Amino acid sequence: MTINDVRREDKWRGLRFIILVRQSDDSQGSTSTEAQLQWLRAEGERLGMVLVDEIILNGVTGSLPGKRDDLPQLLDRKRDQDDFDVLVVQRLDRLTRGGTSHGFWIDHEFEKAGITILATGDDLPEDGRYGGLIKAAKYDAAREQARSIGQRSVQGMMHAIKQGRNCVASRTSYGCDRLYLTSDGKPSFVIRNLADGRQHKLTHDKNEIIDTLGQAGGGVKGHYRKQKDEHVLIVPGEDVKVGVVRDIFDLHYNQHWGGKRIADLLNRRGIRSPAGKGWSQRQVESIYENPIYCGVALGQRISQGIYYKRGEQHPEAVNLDAKTLANCHVAPKQHRPPTEWLWQDQPLMKDFLPEPVAVKARQEIEKVLLERWQRRQDPTQPTRSTNKHKNSAYILTGLLFAKQDGEDLSGVMCGNEGHRKRYYRNRKANATYCKGSVLNRLISAEALETAVVKLLRNVLLDAPMLRERVLQAIADRPSTDASRTQLAEAQRERDAIAKRVQLIFQTFDDADLADAKPVLKGLNAQGRALEHRIAELTRALEYVDADSAPEELADRVIERLSGIDAQLPNLPAVTLRNVLRAFVERIEVDMASKNAAVSLRLPPWALHRGDLAMCLAPSSASPTGHETHQHDGLVIHLTHADCRYVHTRGSTTVPPCYDCRRRAA
Structure with a gap:
C-alpha cells in the first residue's frame, strides 16, 4: 500500500455512514442484499467509519427514478438530523440504473446536502478531471445492462411459450x-x-x-x-x-x-x-x-415492460419517453x-x-x-386521473368514517340519468356486498358538507371560545419528559401488537386463522388507536413555538383566523377541502340513522408565524392539505358537535339536511 493509498483511506476515518443495498427481485428472499450488507459493513470497518444505519430495498428496480423515494428521504434526513456524512453502496448500478441524467442528479443533490457517495466495488478516481467522465460511462452502462436483461428475459419467455413450457396466464385463477x-x-x-x-x-x-x-x-x-x-x-x-x-x-x-x-x-x-x-x-x-x-x-x-415487450417473432422495443421514465412509479400499461x-x-x-x-x-x-x-x-372516453381527488367536489373525503366498522367513506354519483346526485358510501359496501346491510346506505354529500361548513363558520365567529381553548390547551400541555415517556410506551405497545399478529400468521393454519379472525380484528383496532396516539404525542413534541406567552399565542390565533369564516362559501373546492382537512379532526356517521358526530381542532399553522395563504394552499410536494398539515403543531380541540339527519320521507320538494348542535365543554 502506497502513501497515497494510506492518505486516501485516512480521509474516511471517523466519518458516519449509511449503507444502501438494493435488489430488483425479492421473490427468492434476501440473499443478494445480505451479501451486499456483509461486504459493505466490512469495508466501512476497514476504513474506520462509524455505521449509523442500513437501508435495504428489496424488490425495487433501479430503472425507474420516479420510484426511488429512498433518495429524497435521505436528503431530508441529512437536512433535518444531519446524522451521517457518507452513503456507501456496492456499485453505482446498485444506486441507480436510470442513466447519466439520474446519476448526476443524485451526485449534485447529495453534494449540495454535504453527502459523499462511496461505491466500494467501483474503481472510481476520487480526484482528477476525468472522474465525471468515468462515472457517466458507468451510469449509462448500468442502464444498458438493465435493457439487455429485459430483452433476454422477454426472449426466453417467448421461447418457453412457443414450446408449450409456460402458460400465458401469469396468475393462477381462483379454483x-x-x-x-x-x-x-x-x-x-x-x-x-x-x-x-x-x-x-x-x-x-x-x-x-x-x-x-x-x-x-x-x-x-x-x-x-x-x-x-x-x-x-x-x-x-x-x-x-x-x-x-x-x-x-x-x-x-x-x-x-x-x-x-x-x-x-x-x-x-x-x-x-x-x-x-x-x-x-x-x-x-x-x-x-x-x-x-x-x-x-x-x-x-397488456404490456407493462420498461424496455421490451413480447412480439410475434422477437422482442419489440418499448419506447417510453424520458419524462415517463423519470416520473412513473411503475411502467404504464399498454393495452x-x-x-x-x-x-x-x-x-x-x-x-x-x-x-x-x-x-x-x-x-x-x-x-x-x-x-x-x-x-x-375511444378518444372521447375521459382519461382516469392518477389523483382521484385532485379537483373532486367531495370535500370530506378522508375525514368521513362509518361508526359501525370505522371504515372511511368515499364519494359516488347515484341516481337516474339526468338526476344524478353526489353521495358518500362505505367502501366495504362495494368490496363485500351484502343485500340489506346498513353499510349500503348512502349519505347525502351536499347536505353533510353544507352542515360541516356552517358549523365551522359558527365556531370561527366565536372568538372568546377560541381564545379560551388556546389558553386551556397550553396550560394542560404535558411536559416534554412526560410526553417522551408516553410516546415510548405507546410505541412499545404498538410493536408488541405487531409481533403478536405476525406470530399468529406464522403459526396458525388456514382453519385456525379463520377462528382467530375476531382476535386479529381487535388487535388491528388497538394498533390503529395506538398509531393515532403516537401521532398526537409526536405532534406535541414537535411544537416549535412553546416559548411564546399564552396570551400572545391566543391573540395570534384570533388574528390569523379572522375573516376565514366570510371566505368559506366562496372558496373553490380544492382550497375548501384543504381548509376542512386542517380544521376537521374526524366525522363519524352512524350508517343506520345517518346522524353524524363532528370533531373540530385548531390547525397547527394558526399558531405559527408565516404566510396564511401558503397554509391554505396545497404544496407542490403534497397535493392535499391533510398531508401538508398533519405533522407539526399543538393539537387543540375546538368543539364536538352532534348533527342530526333531518329528512321528510317521500318528500321531493324538501331536501335532506343536518341540524348540528355543539356539545357542552
Missing part, C-alpha cells in the same frame, strides 16, 4: 392449481396458492402436502419459481372452490344473475373470496369473464390490440364446466373483452 411436469411430460407436483399469500406444494395426485412455501402476507417472496426444463399446465383446484366457480357460471349464464347479486349470495353463505375476505361485485365478474374456466388461457392483452392476444389451450381444463355453459361463456367472454378494448380506444 385452479398449476401442475408441473418434467421435461419428458411426467407429472411431478402441484403448486396451490393459499388465501394468505403462501403456497402448498402437493404431490401430483394432490393427496399429500410436500412443503409450504412463502410466508403469510409476504407477497411472492419464497414462492416456487419454475425451472427451465419444466412444463406447466393449469388444472382444477380444490373441490370446494371448483364448486363455487361452477355455481357462479351457472347463476350468470343460465339464470342471468349479475355480479352484485351473486356476491350477496356468496357472502350470505359465508364463502370466502380469493383473498380470504368477502366477495365484491367486481371479484365475481372477474370469475365469469375469465376464459381459463372454458379450457383456454388468454395472455398478452395491446386483439390481433396480438395469445390464446392457449389448456387440455386439463376442458371439462371444468359443463359443455353447454362453457360454449356459451366462451362466446360471451370474447365479446365482452373485445367491447372493453374498443371502449379504451
